[in-house]
Amino acid sequence: MRDVAIIGVGLTKFGELWDKSFRQLIAEAGSKAILDSGIGGKEIDAMYIGSMSSGRFIGQEHVGALVADASGFSHRHIPATRVEGACASGGLAVREGFLSIASGMNDIVVVGGIEKMNDVAGATATETLIMAADQEWEAFFGVTFPGLYAMIAMKHMRDYGTTKEQLAQVAVKNHANGALNPYAQYQREITLEQAINAAPVAYPLGLLDCSPVTDGAASIVLCAADKAKKYTDKPVKILGSGQASDTLALHARRDICTLDSTVYAAKMAYKQANMTPKDVDLAEVHDCFTIAEICAIEDLGFVKKGEGGGAIEKKITTLDGSLPVNTSGGLKSKGHPVGATGVAQMVEITQQLRGEAGKRQVKNANIGLAHNVGGSGATCVIHILEAV
Amino acid sequence: MRDVAIIGVGLTKFGELWDKSFRQLIAEAGSKAILDSGIGGKEIDAMYIGSMSSGRFIGQEHVGALVADASGFSHRHIPATRVEGACASGGLAVREGFLSIASGMNDIVVVGGIEKMNDVAGATATETLIMAADQEWEAFFGVTFPGLYAMIAMKHMRDYGTTKEQLAQVAVKNHANGALNPYAQYQREITLEQAINAAPVAYPLGLLDCSPVTDGAASIVLCAADKAKKYTDKPVKILGSGQASDTLALHARRDICTLDSTVYAAKMAYKQANMTPKDVDLAEVHDCFTIAEICAIEDLGFVKKGEGGGAIEKKITTLDGSLPVNTSGGLKSKGHPVGATGVAQMVEITQQLRGEAGKRQVKNANIGLAHNVGGSGATCVIHILEAV
Numbered sequence: 052m053r054d055v056a057i058i059g060v061g062l063t064k065f066g067e068l069w070d071k072s073f074r075q076l077i078a079e080a081g082s083k084a085i086l087d088s089g090i091g092g093k094e095i096d097a098m099y100i101g102s103m104s105s106g107r108f109i110g111q112e113h114v115g116a117l118v119a120d121a122s123g124f125s126h127r128h129i130p131a132t133r134v135e136g137a138c139a140s141g142g143l144a145v146r147e148g149f150l151s152i153a154s155g156m157n158d159i160v161v162v163g164g165i166e167k168m169n170d171v172a173g174a175t176a177t178e179t180l181i182m183a184a185d186q187e188w189e190a191f192f193g194v195t196f197p198g199l200y201a202m203i204a205m206k207h208m209r210d211y212g213t214t215k216e217q218l219a220q221v222a223v224k225n226h227a228n229g230a231l232n233p234y235a236q237y238q239r240e241i242t243l244e245q246a247i248n249a250a251p252v253a254y255p256l257g258l259l260d261c262s263p264v265t266d267g268a269a270s271i272v273l274c275a276a277d278k279a280k281k282y283t284d285k286p287v288k289i290l291g292s293g294q295a296s297d298t299l300a301l302h303a304r305r306d307i308c309t310l311d312s313t314v315y316a317a318k319m320a321y322k323q324a325n326m327t328p329k330d331v332d333l334a335e336v337h338d339c340f341t342i343a344e345i346c347a348i349e350d351l352g353f354v355k356k357g358e359g360g361g362a363i364e365k366k367i368t369t370l371d372g373s374l375p376v377n378t379s380g381g382l383k384s385k386g387h388p389v390g391a392t393g394v395a396q397m398v399e400i401t402q403q404l405r406g407e408a409g410k411r412q413v414k415n416a417n418i419g420l421a422h423n424v425g426g427s428g429a430t431c432v433i434h435i436l437e438a439v
Numbered sequence: 440m441r442d443v444a445i446i447g448v449g450l451t452k453f454g455e456l457w458d459k460s461f462r463q464l465i466a467e468a469g470s471k472a473i474l475d476s477g478i479g480g481k482e483i484d485a486m487y488i489g490s491m492s493s494g495r496f497i498g499q500e501h502v503g504a505l506v507a508d509a510s511g512f513s514h515r516h517i518p519a520t521r522v523e524g525a526c527a528s529g530g531l532a533v534r535e536g537f538l539s540i541a542s543g544m545n546d547i548v549v550v551g552g553i554e555k556m557n558d559v560a561g562a563t564a565t566e567t568l569i570m571a572a573d574q575e576w577e578a579f580f581g582v583t584f585p586g587l588y589a590m591i592a593m594k595h596m597r598d599y600g601t602t603k604e605q606l607a608q609v610a611v612k613n614h615a616n617g618a619l620n621p622y623a624q625y626q627r628e629i630t631l632e633q634a635i636n637a638a639p640v641a642y643p644l645g646l647l648d649c650s651p652v653t654d655g656a657a658s659i660v661l662c663a664a665d666k667a668k669k670y671t672d673k674p675v676k677i678l679g680s681g682q683a684s685d686t687l688a689l690h691a692r693r694d695i696c697t698l699d700s701t702v703y704a705a706k707m708a709y710k711q712a713n714m715t716p717k718d719v720d721l722a723e724v725h726d727c728f729t730i731a732e733i734c735a736i737e738d739l740g741f742v743k744k745g746e747g748g749g750a751i752e753k754k755i756t757t758l759d760g761s762l763p764v765n766t767s768g769g770l771k772s773k774g775h776p777v778g779a780t781g782v783a784q785m786v787e788i789t790q791q792l793r794g795e796a797g798k799r800q801v802k803n804a805n806i807g808l809a810h811n812v813g814g815s816g817a818t819c820v821i822h823i824l825e826a827v
Binding site for chain 1 (some may be wrong): 441443460462485491492494495497498500501502503504505507508513514516517518519520521522524525529531534535538539542543544558567569571573574575581680682683684685687688691699700703707780797813814817818
C-alpha cells in the first residue's frame, strides 16, 4: 500500500447557519482545504463526500456529483463519490479517499463531510437521526438517540459506579475547549452545576450531556505521501486506518457499555500504525453524548473498562492533561453536523500536529487519533496521524 | 495496483416483492454470491453496499452496518460501507470494493446493491427518485425523471433524426432478452406496436420506454486476482474501472444528448484495460429509458454520435447481433431497483463470460462492459471484464 498524507484542511463555522445552503457550505470548506494545500484544481483526481441523510434533511441524494459540481469541477468530470455510515459518514469518506490513493488509482483526493440539519423539511432532526439506529427493532418502537445512550449510561453507572457528575465533567471540559475554538457552535464555558442541573432529556442524560443539531462542513486534501513535500512543509501522515461494524440494534450486543466496533477498529488501526494506545498524544473521540466519550476512552485502550469516569475526574483528558481529548470542543461544544464530524476531527488533529491550534494547542503533539462512530456503534472508523 | 477478479455472483428475483424485506433481499443475494464463490464466511474482509435512498424508501440510513448484521457477520465486526450515487450506487460500490483490494487492504470483499422501492412510506417512488436530479434547479420546479429523459429524446430526434419507432425497438429487444431471464421483472416479449402505442408518460416517451419501479438485490464476491484460482476455475477479471461526474442539472451541460460522464468514465476504463470499444463483445448499459440506451452506445464509442437509433434498427445490439446489449433484459425488462442495478449488471456480464447465461448466452463472449449511470448523467461508472 502507498502511504498517504494530509496536505490541506478547511472548515466552516459550525452552528445554526440558516443563511447558508448545503452547496455554499461544502464549497467553502473545500475551497479552504484546497487553498491550504496549495494544489491547483487540475491536480485533483477524485472527491469523496460523507453525508448521512441529505435525502431526508434537504431532499437531495446524489451529493457526490453535486459537490463536484458546486465546487466548480463539473467541467473536469472527476469521480465524486458519497459515502454513508450515519454519524461515521465523514470518517468513512476519509477512509475511501485514503484507500483510493493507497491503491495507486489516485494521487490527490479532496474529502468533504457535510450535514445541513437545521432547515429539515417534513421531519424533525431527531426523526431523521434515528434512521442511524435499527428501524425495525428500535426506531419503530419510539426510541430516540438520547434514549439509546441513556441506556448505555445507566448500565455504565450500575456496572462501574460512574456518576452523573463525571458525565457532566465531560461536558464542562469540552465546552472549555470549545470556548477556544473560533469555529465551534458554542464558544462558551459551562459550569459543573449547569451541566448537572440542565433540563433532563433521557435520564441520566440532561441537555448538556447531548451534542447539538448543527449545520457545517469540513474538508481535507489527501496526497500520496511521496508527493506531499511538493506542496507543504508539514504533511501529516495517515499511519493507520481501522474500520469495524457491530449489530445495528443496541440490545443485540454482548455488552452495551462496550462498543466492539471501536475495539476492533482500534485494533486494526493500531496494528497498521505499529503502535499502542500509549503512543497517542491526543485524540478526538465521538462524544455525541457525554457517556460516549467515557466509553470511547475505555474502548480505545487509553484506560481500563470502567475507569473512564475516574479518568475524567482526574483531569487526564483536559487540554493540559496527559492525554488531551476533544481539544476542538468535541461534538458537544464544537457541534455535530453528522456527516461532517469525522472529517472535522481530522482537521483538528492535523492543526494540532502542525502546531496551528492557537489557544487550544497541545504541547508535544506528535501522534493523534480520530475516532468516529455511526449510530449507537454499528460503525466505527479510526485514523492515527503523525506529523512528518 | 493489484489485479481483482469476480469469483461469485448472486441475484434475487426482481419485481414487486411485497412479502420480502430489505434485510431478506440483501441476505438472499449475498448468500447466493458467497455460496457461488466457495469462500467461507471467515474469509470476508469487508463489505460494500450500494443503495440510493434507503432513508426515503424504508426510513433507514446506515445500511452498510445493517447489511453486515443481517447477513450474520456482526460477530466478525468487518468493515461495511454504504456508497451512494443515485442509480449508479451499485456500480460505485463495486468500484470501492475493487479499490480496497487493489490497495492491498483487503483480499476478499462482498459487494451488494439493493433497493426496496415499492412499499415506500410518505412519498411516491417518483418523488424519491427525483432526488437524484438537482433539487434546487430541477426537482423544486416539478420536473420528473421521465421529463428529463424526454427532453434528451426530443433533442436527439431533432439533431439526429432518431425516431419514436427506434426508441420502441430498444424496448422490444430488451423485453425479448428479459423473456429469457428467470430473474427479470417482466419475462415477456412485447411488440413494436405495443411499445409505440403505449400510454404516454412524457412525450416522446411512453410507458414502455420507461424502466419500472422494482424491488431487488444483487451481489458479487471480489477477490485479489492472484488468489482467485483457489476458489474458482472461472474467475472473471476486472480489467478496467472508470468513473466520472458531470453537472447535476441537465440544462448546464454542453450537449444534453451526450453524457460526458459516460465519455470520460469510458476513456478511463478503456485506458486501464488497454482496449478500445471494438474489443468489447457484449455490454450491459443503463437503459433507464429507451433513449438512454441509444445515447449510451454512442457515448461508449460503439457507434458514432447520432447513429444509435440506426444501430438499433439494424439489430446490431440484439442477442445474435455483432454487439449484444442488455442481454439480461436491461433496466427496462429485468427491472431497475436503483441501488442494485450496477451490481446486477456485473452479475449478468460475469454469467455471460462464464458461459452460464442459459437461453441468453452470447457466443464467443470474452470481453464484457457494464455501464451504470446516476440521475440524468451526473455520475457514471464503467467496468470492463474478461474471463481468465
